Structures are given as structure tokens and as C-alpha cells.
Amino acid sequence: MYDKAMHxxxxxxxxxxxLFDYGQKQxxxxxxxxxYDYSIGNxxxxxxxxxxxxxxxxxxxxxxxxxxxxxxxxxxWARKAIAENLSRRTGDNxxxxxxxxxxxxxxxIVGSLRALRQDENTEVLLLAPFFPEYTMYAQACNxxxxxxxxxxxxxxxxxxxxxxxxxxxxxxxIVNSPNNPSGVVYSRETLEAMASLLRKKSAEYxxxxxxxxxxxxxELVYDGGEVPYVPAIYNNTIIxxxxxxxxxxxxxxxxxxxxxxxxxxxxNVYAAxxxxxxxxxxxxxxxxMQKVAAKCVDIMPDLRVYDQNRKTLYEALTxxxxxxxxxxxxxxxxxxxxxxDDNAMSERAKKYNLLIVPGTxxxxxxxxxxxxCVDPAMIQRSLPAFKAxxxxxx
Amino acid sequence: MYDKAMHxxxxxxxxxxxLFDYGQKQxxxxxxxxxYDYSIGNxxxxxxxxxxxxxxxxxxxxxxxxxxxxxxxxxxWARKAIAENLSRRTGDNxxxxxxxxxxxxxxxIVGSLRALRQDENTEVLLLAPFFPEYTMYAQACNxxxxxxxxxxxxxxxxxxxxxxxxxxxxxxxIVNSPNNPSGVVYSRETLEAMASLLRKKSAEYxxxxxxxxxxxxxELVYDGGEVPYVPAIYNNTIIxxxxxxxxxxxxxxxxxxxxxxxxxxxxNVYAAxxxxxxxxxxxxxxxxMQKVAAKCVDIMPDLRVYDQNRKTLYEALTxxxxxxxxxxxxxxxxxxxxxxDDNAMSERAKKYNLLIVPGTxxxxxxxxxxxxCVDPAMIQRSLPAFKAxxxxxx
Numbered sequence: 001m002y003d004k005a006m007h008x009x010x011x012x013x014x015x016x017x018x019l020f021d022y023g024q025k026q027x028x029x030x031x032x033x034x035x036y037d038y039s040i041g042n043x044x045x046x047x048x049x050x051x052x053x054x055x056x057x058x059x060x061x062x063x064x065x066x067x068x069x070x071x072x073x074x075x076x077w078a079r080k081a082i083a084e085n086l087s088r089r090t091g092d093n094x095x096x097x098x099x100x101x102x103x104x105x106x107x108x109i110v111g112s113l114r115a116l117r118q119d120e121n122t123e124v125l126l127l128a129p130f131f132p133e134y135t136m137y138a139q140a141c142n143x144x145x146x147x148x149x150x151x152x153x154x155x156x157x158x159x160x161x162x163x164x165x166x167x168x169x170x171x172x173x174i175v176n177s178p179n180n181p182s183g184v185v186y187s188r189e190t191l192e193a194m195a196s197l198l199r200k201k202s203a204e205y206x207x208x209x210x211x212x213x214x215x216x217x218x219e220l221v222y223d224g225g226e227v228p229y230v231p232a233i234y235n236n237t238i239i240x241x242x243x244x245x246x247x248x249x250x251x252x253x254x255x256x257x258x259x260x261x262x263x264x265x266x267x268n269v270y271a272a273x274x275x276x277x278x279x280x281x282x283x284x285x286x287x288x289m290q291k292v293a294a295k296c297v298d299i300m301p302d303l304r305v306y307d308q309n310r311k312t313l314y315e316a317l318t319x320x321x322x323x324x325x326x327x328x329x330x331x332x333x334x335x336x337x338x339x340x341d342d343n344a345m346s347e348r349a350k351k352y353n354l355l356i357v358p359g360t361x362x363x364x365x366x367x368x369x370x371x372x373c374v375d376p377a378m379i380q381r382s383l384p385a386f387k388a389x390x391x392x393x394x
Numbered sequence: 395m396y397d398k399a400m401h402x403x404x405x406x407x408x409x410x411x412x413l414f415d416y417g418q419k420q421x422x423x424x425x426x427x428x429x430y431d432y433s434i435g436n437x438x439x440x441x442x443x444x445x446x447x448x449x450x451x452x453x454x455x456x457x458x459x460x461x462x463x464x465x466x467x468x469x470x471w472a473r474k475a476i477a478e479n480l481s482r483r484t485g486d487n488x489x490x491x492x493x494x495x496x497x498x499x500x501x502x503i504v505g506s507l508r509a510l511r512q513d514e515n516t517e518v519l520l521l522a523p524f525f526p527e528y529t530m531y532a533q534a535c536n537x538x539x540x541x542x543x544x545x546x547x548x549x550x551x552x553x554x555x556x557x558x559x560x561x562x563x564x565x566x567x568i569v570n571s572p573n574n575p576s577g578v579v580y581s582r583e584t585l586e587a588m589a590s591l592l593r594k595k596s597a598e599y600x601x602x603x604x605x606x607x608x609x610x611x612x613e614l615v616y617d618g619g620e621v622p623y624v625p626a627i628y629n630n631t632i633i634x635x636x637x638x639x640x641x642x643x644x645x646x647x648x649x650x651x652x653x654x655x656x657x658x659x660x661x662n663v664y665a666a667x668x669x670x671x672x673x674x675x676x677x678x679x680x681x682x683m684q685k686v687a688a689k690c691v692d693i694m695p696d697l698r699v700y701d702q703n704r705k706t707l708y709e710a711l712t713x714x715x716x717x718x719x720x721x722x723x724x725x726x727x728x729x730x731x732x733x734x735d736d737n738a739m740s741e742r743a744k745k746y747n748l749l750i751v752p753g754t755x756x757x758x759x760x761x762x763x764x765x766x767c768v769d770p771a772m773i774q775r776s777l778p779a780f781k782a783x784x785x786x787x788x
Binding site: 001002003005006007008009010011017040042043044046047051052055056059062063064066067068069070071103104106107109110114115116117118133136137139140142207208248249250251252253254264265268269270271272273274275276277278279280281282283284285286287288289 | 395396397399400401402403404405411434436437438440441445446449450453456457458460461462463464465497498500501503504508509510511512527530531533534536601602642643644645646647648658659662663664665666667668669670671672673674675676677678679680681682683
């Protein structure tokens with residue numbers, strides 16, 4: 001009567017969402033201020049005032065033009081604004097026809113995977129730790145997701161593990177940096193070594209292996225760190241972006257994919273993704289938000305709160321004896337479970353009304369994710385709970 | 395390197411879009427006022443002032459709540475508002491958990507098809523004339539689209555033709571009424587007869603055959619006509635809706651699917667579609683527009699211009715000798731090509747800078763679509779062109 005696999009996916013919650021819902025229920029019992037919810041990666045800094053102003057200005061224009069269909073790939077003027085901004089920032093030569101507006105980064109990834117599919121043997125590599133929904137996007141395209149275990153030392157990339165898993169069926173590898181859930185930024189060195197490996201393997205197999213670069217956290221980097229522009233390091237890179245984090249618009253679902261001119265046969269790769277998007281019902285991203293994004297394209301996020309949060313947590317938790325992965329970007333950090341059991345640690349933490357997400361779902365067993373996009377006052381209130389949790393392991 | 399079928403779809407334009415683009419170029423040559431563009435189904439009546447007001451009010455609230463993630467299926471308050479409105483209007487018992495917000499009706503259809511897929515033999519019936527993108531949605535789900543030829547007399551449904559094409563692999567039939575491109579509204583009699591056939595065949599094959607009811611034109615009906623509520627006639631009906639036409643928000647891509655409680659095992663059917671939407675990247679439709687739709691749910695479209703346009707065109711064209719299908723709803727009407735060649739007639743019409751879309755792409759060869767969502771002054775200017783075109787056939 002219906003597809004069993006789809007039904008299973010629609011009937012189960014993600015671990016993150018389960019924990020969040022548990023927190024909401026617990027708040028009703030013990031009081032909201034006594035629940036320390038580090039589960040959800042929802043920006044805690046509101047959208048900049050410029051977003052509101054942009055919408056207000058647009059509302060004064062012709063409603064037929066404002067709310068009318070754009071072409072499938074999006075409004076030409078808005079795509080041009082995005083392309084020019086990207087070109088300025090990267091030194092690349094992006095034009096409007098490299099850009100396709102999407103409802104967030106997810107459809108951009110699904111469409112890219114679908115377009116790159118060859119046959120029932122096609123594979124995509126996922127670098128652990130990774131956003132768990134990637135596996136569903138591969139499933140939607142009938143592509144096999146091959147997990148590369150994490151480099152648990154620095155949470156860069158274990159290239160030997162990548163090489164061992166690349167096959168003639170590998171069409172793409174998803175790169176997410178700054179990374180959810182680790183908060184790590186892949187270094188230029190890491191990316192160059194990966195590029196070198198992918199070039200070697202592409203030549204060996206006689207077809208390009210694409211990097212699908214999922215970068216909604218691109219602008220969220222601290223300590224003056226660099227987020228390298230991947231197409232300048234590896235030509236066959238498709239960029240998938242969302243303004244969810246940088247403009248604090250997660251619910252508005254506005255993003256794009258970009259096929260830069262350095263991609264082999266770039267116009268045809270763009271056309272193939274465009275065709276995939278058409279079949280999937282991902283055409284004409286919401287037009288007003290396309291224009292808002294274009295008007296706000298030069299605005300950089302205010303990182304002060306996230307920056308202070310990660311410092312506060314990193315210093316306190318390392319002081320208590322936690323092993324913390326140093327967070328260089330995004331608004332996440334990871335801690336190690338002292339006994340290697342992340343699920344048990346997440347359960348234990350609940351006793352203290354402390355909600356931290358097991359890493360197993362991200363492909364990083366033994367680690368837990370802490371979202372640092374939270375109220376700084378909650379961090380202060382939560383520190384005794386973190387301390388008490390660690391005491392249990394001593 | 396990339397999927398050839400997706401590339402083909404992304405490299406070719408729809409016939410409608412080609413004609414529209416031709417019109418834009420021609421306007422630069424002969425002047426905008428001398429091109430009579432009946433190609434595109436884009437509302438010509440602006441969004442009601444209430445939409446602007448709703449957005450302005452929402453902007454005064456907390457931006458974190460306004461632009462934050464909703465659950466995958468959408469904001470609970472907004473879904474409740476939609477459900478209550480639907481229940482009031484239909485007498486059905488719809489609650490918030492029957493509703494899932496989508497980016498327009500297209501994703502709702504794709505997700506429904508994906509959820510209902512059984513195996514590589516699964517089929518969906520398309521009742522000609524139909525929106526051509528349906529075939530791509532079926533393709534995305536690896537489902538075979540089986541076309542049922544039109545009832546060219548009344549453009550209701552040729553039930554004998556439906557029966558001849560139903561097979562044990564038929565999982566669904568897409569019903570689009572008021573219809574694009576014919577402008578016809580399926581009568582209660584038609585729907586009851588179809589329901590009877592589907593019940594018989596469901597029993598015969600031992601599994602339900604679903605109606606996927608694509609109804610963005612639900613509120614666009616003239617002469618006080620009725621658009622029957624399909625689930626009250628046939629229980630296994632999934633409703634796919636969009637505010638594109640009723641609120642003149644086609645670019646904002648806000649809609650929903652609804653699995654009413656009368657559907658067999660309705661909670662699990664909803665869960666299966668929800669799971670499909672998750673894999674396809676169709677989660678959390680744009681949050682601000684969810685709330686706008688909920689705030690404006692009681693507003694009915696202003697049909698006066700569309701109504702007058704269809705009357706003007708119907709009267710004039712029948713007077714010139716055209717065979718016109720009487721348009722009861724939506725903002726389209728169809729005319730017959732006197733020699734049966736719709737493609738040739740569309741080409742001939744270009745000589746008069748008259749842009750009308752061949753019906754072949756809609757599964758209705760021998761007919762052409764006229765969009766009546768146009769400037770009434772353009773209709774007046776275009777009448778001599780229509781007259782001259784018909785003269786060629788006499």
C-alpha cells in the first residue's frame with residue numbers, strides 16, 4: 001500500500017529531535033531554566049535588522065513582480081548579485097548562470113547527487129562525522145552511502161580511510177566544513193591532500209569524482225581562521241549553500257547550488273542538476289527570499305555570542321576533565337565519552353537535565369555533540385551539571 | 395559523468411516557457427503592446443492587501459521565532475488554522491496532523507508518489523489533458539506514467555479509457571480539477587463514477603488505488619459552480635494544494651498535502667509521505683509564508699477579472715468560428731485546431747504575434763491552451779489577430 005522504507009523514516013524521529021522533545025517535556029516538570037538543552041542547531045542570534053528592512057522595502061514594490069514565479073533557477077537579478085559577491089570574495093569567475101536558488105542546502109545536495117548518479121552501483125562517500133540526513137538524500141537517489149570513519153585525533157580527514165573506500169563507482173564525496181557536528185574547519189592542507197587523492201583516483205577510473213561542498217557554516221569561523229574556497233583547490237567541486245546560519249533564517253529555507261566554471265563540462269553539469277531539480281519539484285525557490293538574500297548578500301553574521309559561548313564551554317569543560325575537540329567554526333563542539341559509550345553518556349546527562357547528542361548518529365561513536373548556539377546564561381547555569389556528570393566517570 | 399536523462403530535462407525548455415521567451419524577444423522588436431501573450435499561467439491579479447499586512451505584522455514579532463525552523467511538517471499553529479478552515483468548508487474532520495506544509499503543490503505530488511511506490515512496476519494514471527511536469531515527478535520516483543487520453547467532447551473523464559489502463563500495478567491516479575489546461579471542472583457525476591470504478595478495481599486487486607488530488611485552482615470556479623470535495627466521494631484521496639493561484643503567490647511556493655482521516659490507515663500513509671519528503675529534502679516549508687497562509691486562510695480570491703476575461707474570449711472566439719471548450723474554472727481555456735494540428739496552429743498564430751500553447755504537451759493533441767490570466771486590454775487588442783488566424787482556416 002505504501003513504501004515501507006519511507007514509512008519507517010516518517011515514523012521515527014532523529015535522535016536530536018527526540019532529545020529536544022524530551023527537553024520540552026522536562027521543562028514543564030522542572031522549569032525551563034533548569035533544563036540545559038544543547039541539542040538543536042538553531043541560530044540563537046536573531047536575523048539582522050537588514051533582513052526586516054529588505055522585506056519591508058520589497059513589500060512596497062509591485063506584488064505581482066515580488067511574489068510571481070521566477071525561472072526554475074531563480075531570479076536573474078538576484079542570481080547576479082550572489083554571483084558577483086562570490087566572485088569578489090573568492091577571486092573566481094562566477095556568473096549568474098552558475099547559480100541556482102534552492103530551498104536551503106538540502107535540496108541542492110539531493111539534486112547534485114541525483115544528477116551525478118550513474119547506475120544502481122553509484123556510491124557517495126560521507127566523511128564522518130557527518131549530518132545524518134545525508135544518508136537519506138543518498139537513499140532518495142538510490143545511491144549507496146559509504147561512510148569513511150573519522151580521524152578521531154583532530155577531526156580532519158583520514159585520507160587513508162578515504163582511499164580505502166574509493167571505488168570506480170564513487171561519483172562524489174560530501175565535504176562539510178566548518179563541520180556539523182565537530183565544529184572543526186578542514187585545513188587547506190587537508191583539502192589539498194584530499195584533492196590530490198581525488199585527482200589521482202579520477203584519472204585512474206577515467207571519470208571525475210566530485211566534491212559536493214555543503215557549506216552553510218562558511219561564514220561561521222573564529223580566531224581569524226580561514227575557510228578555504230574549495231573549487232580553487234579542487235576543480236570538480238559543487239557548492240551547496242544556505243543562509244540558514246549566516247543570516248539566521250533557518251526556517252526560510254533559502255540557499256543555492258553553484259557549479260563554478262572550473263568544473264569539467266560545467267554547463268552540462270549545471271544542466272543535469274537543473275533537470276534533477278525539476279523532477280524532484282525543487283524549482284523557483286521562494287521569490288521574496290531570493291531577493292532578500294540578494295539584498296543582504298554582503299552582511300556578515302555577528303559571531304560574538306557564538307564565539308564567547310564556545311570559549312566559555314571549551315575552557316570550563318576541559319577544566320573539568322572532558323576531552324574536547326577544539327571548535328574552530330560553526331556553532332558546535334564535540335566531547336569524548338570517557339568510557340567510549342556516547343549513548344550511555346547522553347542518558348546519564350539527562351539525570352542533570354543536560355541534553356547532549358550522542359555522536360553515533362553522526363558516524364562518530366564515542367563522542368557527543370554540544371550545540372553552542374544557546375543563551376550564554378544557560379551555559380553558566382549548566383556548568384555544575386557538566387561538572388557532576390564528569391565526576392561520575394572519575 | 396552525469397545522468398543523461400536529467401541532463402536532457404535540464405537542457406530543454408518546456409514548450410510554454412519557449413513561447414513565453416519568444417514573446418519577450420518579439421516584444422523588443424514590435425513593441426510590448428503588439429504581442430498577445432497567452433502562454434503563461436501566472437496570476438494577473440496581485441496578492442490581496444491582507445498578505446502584505448500579514449507579513450508586516452509578523453515582522454514586528456520575534457525574528458527568531460518567525461524565521462526559525464518549524465518541524466518537518468510545519469508550524470503546529472499554522473497547520474491547525476489550515477485544518478480548521480478545511481473542516482469548516484468541507485464538513486470533514488481534518489486536524490493539524492493531517493496537514494504537511496510544502497513548497498507548492500509539486501513537492502506534495504512528488505512525495506505522495508514516492509510514498510505510494512511499490513516496486514519497479516508501479517504505475518500512476520495521468521488523465522489527459524494534464525500538467526506536463528507530472529511525467530517528471532513520476533520519473534523522479536521511478537514510477538511509470540500511464541496516460542489516459544482525453545474525453546475530447548466535454549473534457550470530463552473517459553472512464554472506459556481509465557478502466558482499460560488500470561492494472562494491478564496502478565497505485566494512484568492524479569486528478570486536477572479545475573483543470574489546467576482545459577479550464578473544465580470535473581462534475582460530481584464524473585467523480586462519483588470514477589470513485590465507483592476505483593473502488594471496484596481496488597477490491598479486485600486487493601490494494602487501494604489512491605486519488606492524488608492536485609487542486610491549486612480549487613477556489614477559481616465561475617458561474618456559481620461547485621468543486622466537489624473529493625475525499626467525501628472517494629475515501630483514498632490525498633489532497634495537494636498550493637496558494638499560488640488563490641492568493642496570487644506563485645513564486646512563494648507555499649502549499650500542503652493533506653491526508654484526511656477517511657483514507658485507509660491514514661496515519662501511516664501520512665507517515666510514509668513524511669518519510670519520502672525527508673529523503674527528498676522537502677521539510678519545513680518556508681516558515682514565514684506558512685504563517686502568512688494561516689493568517690489569510692479565509693480570504694477568497696477576487697475572480698472578477700478572470701471571470702470577465704474568459705467571458706470576453708469565449709464569446710469573441712466562438713463568434714469567429716473557434717471550437718472552444720467552455721471554461722468553468724481555473725484561468726485557462728482550450729480551443730480546437732480546425733485541421734487538428736495544434737503545433738502548426740501555434741506556429742501560424744505567431745505571425746500575428748499571438749502566443750497560444752499547443753495541447754500536445756498536455757496530452758491533448760488537436761487543442762491549444764489560452765491563459766486567461768491576462769490584462770483585459772490585451773484581450774481587446776488581440777481580437778483582430780484571433781479573427782485573422784481563423785480566417786486562414788476558412
